[in-house]
Amino acid sequence: MAITTTLTLKSDAGDLLTDELSVVTSKDLHKAGTTTDLNQVRMGRNEIPTGTSFDLLDATTLAINKANKVYVSNLSTDETYYITLVIDAKTIGRLYGGDWMFIPWNCDDATHDIEVTASTGTNTIEWACFHEGETLPTQGD
């Protein structure tokens, strides 16, 4: 079995719309342009203090022009807490406490790191990057 990702968007009648909204979609994660399963992952859980922008994912060590996917979830329980996500100096958006995102990521040059900045307070996040083509760095000092 591959890595299967499923999105369920749901709103009961009378909430967002007069009628019920339900969108469900599912996709297995494949290597770019193939039906071969993605087979590498990075993942973690971090506490992000306010005041500094951090690199969550470094673009330089992953294969470019591929079908990488990134998941980030803000575990903060305070709705006023949020993190701002940036790629190549371009703000993507804010994940408030309880929000998550799942996006494609083309780390096509060193400036395409995914950066994260916390606001209001220390935010705890969980994240994963499903990808291909990563080679571990050679041994340093």
Next chain:
Amino acid sequence: MATTAQINIDSTTLMGDFPIAWTATGRLYKAGTTTDISETTGLGRRKLAATTKVDLITWANETATADKSAKLYVKNTSTSETQYVQVLINSVELGRLYGGDWMWMPYSGGSGEDLEVAPSTDDAVVLEYMLFFE
């Protein structure tokens, strides 16, 4: 009850000793509150048949406020695994959606910060999308 967005990520083979069965559910609230988001573009479909980069969401055409908690859904409905669409914000590429791929992202928006798409081929491809905003 608010509008909810749930993701499930499952795999028993990626890491054989550590099967993945993740679930996260987010409620769509206005920024910094527990008040439900109450506006949306509705679910749209857009057919593209050229590699030309075009706006999927032109921020100035929406009544959305920037730097809030807007969320965007986009799906490439193509059944071809080789046919992809580049997704960009104001010419900065986020990544590629191959046939069947979907994405769910926060979207700060703002003047000129349009959500753009550029198909990889001239073959027709249909995108489905929906913006939730305040």
